Amino acid sequence: MQIVGSCYDWGVQMHLIALFLILLILPAATLACGGESRCEVRGGYYLAAAPAGWDGKTPLPLVVYFHGWNGSPEGTFRNRGMVRGVTDRGALFVAPYAQTGYWRQIGNDRAERGRDEAVYIRAVIEDVRHRWPIDQHQTLASGFSRGASMVWNVACYTGDLFRAYAPIAGGFWRSNPETCPTGPVNLRHIHGLSDRVVAFDKVGIYNSMPIPEGFDILARLNGVSGESHAVESGDQRLTCKRWDQSESGRVLELCLHERGHSIPAEWVGQGLDWLMNLPEGS
Template identity: 75%
Template sequence: MRAFLLSVFLLVISLPALACGPETRCEVTGGYYLAAVPDGWDGKSPLALVVYFHGWNSSPEATFRNKAMVNGVTGRNALFIAPFAERGYWRQIGDGRAEPGRDEAAFIRAVLQDVRKRWPVDEDRTLASGFSRGASTVWNVACYMGDEFRGYAPIAGGFWRSNPETCPSGPVNLRHIHGLADSVVAFDEIGIYNSMAITDGIDILSTLNGVSGESRAVDSGDGRLDCERWDGSRSGRVLELCLHEGGHSIPAEWVAQGLDWLEALPDGS
């Protein structure tokens, strides 16, 4: 009886650690995240992973109110994760570039470690995406923590205040979406909040990836986007830039389309 009661007690105290999801916070050192699994998931099959970094002054809760975005990902048999930005503001990371406040690299690693403890992750299908300041975080993770994900899909945001001289993580697969009429984060010049030109970030990754030759036009499957791809690189990694005529916006389906792009990459990239 004593052994039985002990086992019940251990089960009960472990439940709060497991019980998190779309409405209950998954607590980690430095903050929390919300999570959604696909409907009908069998509880054991590996899942693709999409981590979405929200924009300035938003939240995981606000992200999850965007049902089209969340369902677009989970409908592709993927786990959707939305981490929390302290005071709605993601800080830059990297030696000599880190901003005061929470150590975002440590927090993101804590999130990813916790996710992998709770759910089986298909490591060939891991994507970081985000919007605006959240997209800046995606660029930072790609640059300084590039081995954490197979692919990166930032939307309407790049490096802030200064570009790194190089990216220690080396070559990465990255697909960036940007509006040519974006008046918040300018595409090809310094923006009103000291965002750096996206074209400069693309140049940094082109060098790291070992791009040779010109880009080629590719069909994104979305008529709003004009995309060009650099895939003839020494590293085998793929770099893609998709432009549209609009401003600072993120249609919900673009996050899930980033997963489609990732899954269509050549083996070994």
């Protein structure tokens, strides 16, 4: 009986060794979660989509998109134009999950009850980097409405996680922070002048703060030393101005349109274009 048991143990060990070797040679994309499969992390989950035809090895640019109020990663992925607008540009698209449908504020004296969003998003990014090779120089956080508010918060309090930020139709809520601990950032904001949900230049109906006040905070952090100048966006709906003369070398850009609270699917991909065209060293 002992001999049979020894042979059985040896067989199990060989099976495990063979399985381990198979896992080693499989491409990263085979092992990774993504698409309809949730990537579980502490505090929640996220969905992810890699570019079609990716070789499983080449480092990927990263776009993390924060959905709006009562949205979801699954709802985001149903917007195929938005997802493809990122993956067709050769980047990984990631959609995190907001508990009970909305993102909490971050920061001392500003944090809301519930999940610590700074801890959660760090867990997401750590997991993404574990599963996919990421080009650390090409990382972007984008989002819409309350998700854009999350982008502003992440830029302000966890600004080391991304190279650039592209919020759309949302800024700080309830109060502006006195300062942003993580320092200067690259940020491009899009907003509608007819937005009745998140007002552009006054306190909104849900206590959203005026977007120009947020820009004033970032301008001070960046050490802006010159006036803004008009720039072409490549999108006829947008009128954009840029502040690119600063002590930090970081770039701010504000793009306005005449419509209301909306986000055409292609604007997230255009945010990635903006990131990839930032000056070296910014």
